[in-house]
Amino acid sequence: MIVQWANQHDFHTLLKRSEVEDKPILLDLHSSECSGCLCHDRNIYSDPDVARDIAEHTFPVRVVTTAPDQAATDIINNHIYIWSPTIQLLAPDQTRYHEWNGAPRRTRLSVGYQTVFHDTPGHLTPESFKAQLLVGRGKAALRKKKHGEAIRLFDEAITRHSTDRVTVDEATRWRKVARNGGVIESTWDRHRQVTTSPLAIAVERFAQTVATVPDELLMKDWVGKPGAGDWQWYSDCLREVVLQGYQELCDFAVTAERERAKHGPQFTDTYRLLGQHRFAYREFQSLFVGVPDALLDNTPLRSERSIRENLAHVVMAEWWAYRPQILHALDRGRKGLPPQAVPAADTVAQHGEPPGNHESLHELLALYERVHLRNTQDYSAITHDELGIRSAWWELGPVELRFRLQRYIWHPRDHAVSIDKILDASGHRHTANHRFASRLFSGLGTAEAALIGADGFFTDQIDSLAITINQRADEAARLLNQVTDS
Incomplete structure (x- = not known):
């Protein structure tokens, strides 16, 4: 099984389907000149379990950043910032549920940034990709106030990927929020300080x-x-x-x-x-x-x-x-x-x-x-x-x-x-x-x-x-x- 990618011209149609079918968009910003992107194709998206999870739980969209047309450029400028991850789980309104840690990082195409090509290899593996997809889905459920589903997904992420520190830390943080009915504790107040002098x-x-x-x-x-x-x-x-x-x-x-x-x-x-x-x-x-x-x-x-x-x-x-x-x-x-x-x-x-x-x-x-x-x-x-x-x-x-x-x-x-x-x-x-x-x-x-x-x-x-x-x-x-x- 391989990932069946839609492209930039399908993006807005899939956003509408995302809202109706309650399924997020998986946005992958890709370039054949990006070593990390090519590594993803070889080592991550070729994994049958990864491809199955993507097909079952997301609408995958790949936007090629090399010589983009206007449709691709509009998406890139909305979803790539300097040093922002190039894999994102999106809500129907294009806001982000999750950004993958360890993905290769790129720059947007706006004037003033066009000449930059930050090629970093990233360090995602099939396991870490699946772990973060669970976390992203949990955050999506949490935003939609589906607290029980969010807890289940965070628990699954922690149990299945217990050695992945990034996943465990993030899943634990949001699991506490989900168990608290979505209430997030305020942390910067007069009882604790962030300044040092x-x-x-x-x-x-x-x-x-x-x-x-x-x-x-x-x-x-x-x-x-x-x-x-x-x-x-x-x-x-x-x-x-x-x-x-x-x-x-x-x-x-x-x-x-x-x-x-x-x-x-x-x-x-x-x-x-x-x-x-x-x-x-x-x-x-x-x-x-x-x-x-x-x-x-x-x-x-x-x-x-x-x-x-x-x-x-x-x-x-x-x-x-x-x-x-x-x-x-x-x-x-x-x-x-x-x-x-x-x-x-x-x-x-x-x-x-x-x-x-x-x-x-x-x-x-x-x-x-x-x-x-x-x-x-x-x-x-x-x-x-x-x-x-x-x-x-x-x-x-x-x-x-x-x-x-x-x-x-x-x-x-x-x-x-x-x-x-x-x-x-x-x-x-x-x-x-x-x-x-x-x-x-x-x-x-x-x-x-x-x-x-x-x-x-x-x-x-x-x-x-x-x-x-x-x-x-x-x-x-x-x-x-x-x-x-x-």
């Missing part, structure tokens, strides 16, 4: 506590101590105290920049660029204040990524894409060598597969925190002159590292817009307190930007500010507890 932890605590307080308490009499100095006149309610905390962070940045100008270390263009990224990063992080994990996999917009896919992509892009290209270009430039792109296979070999299929919001944000801080540290060594080093990647010609960092800044802002749009389409409205809490992250980004490239600078002042903000977090928690107790 004392100042960031204090701000996160304060922001998450503020976001938990009902909006009607914004103007309630404040239970804590008045602010220092002239701020004493603006400490009568939670609203004023949050704005005070935001301003204290911004004022800290003003003082730190002034002292650095006097005593060093002086700002460089690299530090300023990384400071802009820190601000963009903290504002991106602030989007998730008050967002429950249950919204991670919502797909309210036809054919568009979920919040999980956007967040996982941003994390992946910073560590698996920008980082190796920037550091590789820097190393070659310092050695006087011409620019050269890093093969995608090298990145996968070094760092493994990107995240994204089942991690909790807390896990994804904590990973992003580690990735972001490590990148900032490593990029800080780029000198002013080295910003002019040329870097090769998917553009038609090499670009300067300065431009590469500028685009690095822009990337989380781009996906922040997408996530905000998904939240809006999902009916999730940030409360006034959520919005005030988000301002605290903006203030944190402003304060931290003033410290880029200055490790150990202003330590006493940072500690003092963290103590003040932690006190505010404690006071806000007391206000919340008073309301809860009453």
Whole structure:
């Protein structure tokens, strides 16, 4: 038995059948120039059990990515992103139930990406393919609120493929959700932290506590101590105290920049660029204040990524894409060598597969925190002159590292817009307190930007500010507890 593939011209007809017959689309994006794709044909799709499972449980569609016609291009641009898997299980509305881990990874065909061909062999086997098909079918059943069927499929995946860590981890995660009637526990809240520095932890605590307080308490009499100095006149309610905390962070940045100008270390263009990224990063992080994990996999917009896919992509892009290209270009430039792109296979070999299929919001944000801080540290060594080093990647010609960092800044802002749009389409409205809490992250980004490239600078002042903000977090928690107790 072999897989009977439909093609791009059958795609929309099969989407309609998928809805009527309650059977997902298996989308395979294929190229005869892709070593991993050819390996799949030889070793996976030729397996009789794999072919039988595909025929019984899916509508298989293969779209060839080499010299595509318009119908193929439309599908490719919807379903291939930089470093996105090329095997996907789709719902009738073209949103994704599942993306295969270990599949060869390719790039979309949009302008600006046409010249890239990331050929990675992948590491799927017939067994791992069948394991992930079970997981994908379980996720499809879970989305359709068929909890008993979902549990059965996840149990089967765990039992039949007990040595496949990726499958077991993901099936276990979603099995718990199915057993809980589809309820997904929120994981990023005031009881656990994703940030790491004392100042960031204090701000996160304060922001998450503020976001938990009902909006009607914004103007309630404040239970804590008045602010220092002239701020004493603006400490009568939670609203004023949050704005005070935001301003204290911004004022800290003003003082730190002034002292650095006097005593060093002086700002460089690299530090300023990384400071802009820190601000963009903290504002991106602030989007998730008050967002429950249950919204991670919502797909309210036809054919568009979920919040999980956007967040996982941003994390992946910073560590698996920008980082190796920037550091590789820097190393070659310092050695006087011409620019050269890093093969995608090298990145996968070094760092493994990107995240994204089942991690909790807390896990994804904590990973992003580690990735972001490590990148900032490593990029800080780029000198002013080295910003002019040329870097090769998917553009038609090499670009300067300065431009590469500028685009690095822009990337989380781009996906922040997408996530905000998904939240809006999902009916999730940030409360006034959520919005005030988000301002605290903006203030944190402003304060931290003033410290880029200055490790150990202003330590006493940072500690003092963290103590003040932690006190505010404690006071806000007391206000919340008073309301809860009453």
